[in-house]
Amino acid sequence: MRLIDDISVGDRLDTLEKTFTRPQLFRFSAIRWNPHRIHYDPMYATEEADHPDVLIHGPLHEAAIQQLLMNWVGTEGHLVELNCRTVGRGIPEQPYFVEAEVTAIEQSDQRIDFDVWTHQDDTACAEGTASVRLEG
Amino acid sequence: MSELIDPVEYQDYLGTTETDDLGEITRKEVRRYARAVEDDNPLFWDVEYARSQGHDDLVIPPNMAPSILEVGAGTPADDLRDDGLPPSLGIDPEFPEAVQTIKGERELTFHQYATAGDRFVRESTFQDIYQKQGSSTGTLTFTVATEEYFVDESLISTNKQTHIHYDPE
Numbered sequence: 211m212r213l214i215d216d217i218s219v220g221d222r223l224d225t226l227e228k229t230f231t232r233p234q235l236f237r238f239s240a241i242r243w244n245p246h247r248i249h250y251d252p253m254y255a256t257e258e259a260d261h262p263d264v265l266i267h268g269p270l271h272e273a274a275i276q277q278l279l280m281n282w283v284g285t286e287g288h289l290v291e292l293n294c295r296t297v298g299r300g301i302p303e304q305p306y307f308v309e310a311e312v313t314a315i316e317q318s319d320q321r322i323d324f325d326v327w328t329h330q331d332d333t334a335c336a337e338g339t340a341s342v343r344l345e346g
Numbered sequence: 347m348s349e350l351i352d353p354v355e356y357q358d359y360l361g362t363t364e365t366d367d368l369g370e371i372t373r374k375e376v377r378r379y380a381r382a383v384e385d386d387n388p389l390f391w392d393v394e395y396a397r398s399q400g401h402d403d404l405v406i407p408p409n410m411a412p413s414i415l416e417v418g419a420g421t422p423a424d425d426l427r428d429d430g431l432p433p434s435l436g437i438d439p440e441f442p443e444a445v446q447t448i449k450g451e452r453e454l455t456f457h458q459y460a461t462a463g464d465r466f467v468r469e470s471t472f473q474d475i476y477q478k479q480g481s482s483t484g485t486l487t488f489t490v491a492t493e494e495y496f497v498d499e500s501l502i503s504t505n506k507q508t509h510i511h512y513d514p515e
């Protein structure tokens with residue numbers, strides 16, 4: 211059992227490392243029914259939209275952060291908030307890192323707040339805040 | 347002031363709400379979403395495990411419903427913009443064809459988890475439109491919509507969604 215008393219402001223969760231592949235981006239476009247070319251059409255992405263490659267979707271950054279936090283909280287709580295914005299251009303086939311740091315602990319309602327962010331090497335991809343609530 | 351978008355023209359649309367039926371999110375769709383993310387959380391994959399944890403069925407990844415762009419069959423291909431997006435982007439009247447759009451911040455609140463087999467209804471309210479001067483992209487137009495996702499009139503999640511629109515020229 212994860213006790214809220216064992217968690218401190220400033221704690222960093224273990225980094226989640228992923229590599230999003232082009233087929234994954236295609237699948238994510240498909241399950242969202244999102245026809246936006248910047249996620250699957252490299253010619254459009256690079257020549258028309260001036261991106262380095264096709265781009266990782268905003269909600270895919272979000273889903274990676276969600277994965278880190280839901281894995282961490284396990285069955286002992288719930289993800290209750292996730293605020294996220296894309297700050298850089300994440301691309302497929304490159305290592306991708308998901309990070310979270312505890313910023314506040316609210317004992318009264320068992321709530322833990324985090325700063326969350328993702329990056330590829332030194333390129334920031336997404337950043338925001340999130341909260342989980344422990345049960346019991 | 348952008349030459350392509352004048353926020354004044356959109357003032358009458360502020361506060362208007364649209365209701366969309368997203369339909370059922372099935373076990374297969376939950377697993378496909380988890381596969382696209384490569385998230386092996388057993389709550390998304392193993393029905394018996396999810397039930398052992400007190401859920402009715404597979405847990406729907408919390409950000410899944412707010413991530414679905416077109417909730418029906420989708421815009422006919424001939425009517426999509428050059429960038430592939432549907433013309434309305436959820437905003438009526440439509441922005442001019444030349445406008446480029448990207449997602450801005452999303453503020454998601456998960457009131458409870460929904461499970462496979464639940465039918466979703468979305469209520470989207472157009473909240474705000476404003477402009478800022480970008481450093482290298484000229485005038486940026488921001489639109490803000492609040493989306494509420496319901497299952498059987500029970501609020502599942504809320505998404506305050508900002509879009510950013512710009513003139514590529």
